[in-house]
Amino acid sequence: MREANEVSVLIHFRDVQTDEDVKDHLTARCHQLANEFPETAHFELTLEHEHGHVRAHGHVTGKHTDAAAHTPPIEGLRAAGDTLLEKLHTELRKQHDKRIFTERRREQKKRANSRMA
Secondary structure (H helix, E strand, O other), X not given: OOOHHHOEEEEEEEOOOOOHHHHHHHHHHHHHHHHHOOOEEXXXXXXXXXXXXXXXXXXXXXXXXXXXXXXXXXXXXXXXXXXXXXXXXHHHHXXXXXXXXXXXXXXXXXXXXXXXX
């Protein structure tokens, strides 16, 4: 099993002052997501200034994984980043569960059909 720190995390700050505390916080949260979803390999987050607020965009890729999310303009870098990661978590959970439960349903159908035959 791979370590979460093998996951690459890129955080871009566009038209906003780079904040190392926020960057460290978001990087740690990405590693937590990577621990929960081991199929993830790369996180790319962008925080940008928009009309006095911060908008965030994110993309996660990995084995059978491609999730994206964005936030509306929110006040504060950390709040925008946290909201983005919550949305990415939801998307990753959907993809993960779909993969797991689709395979389980397929196996259940096979067993049910073999009993009927």
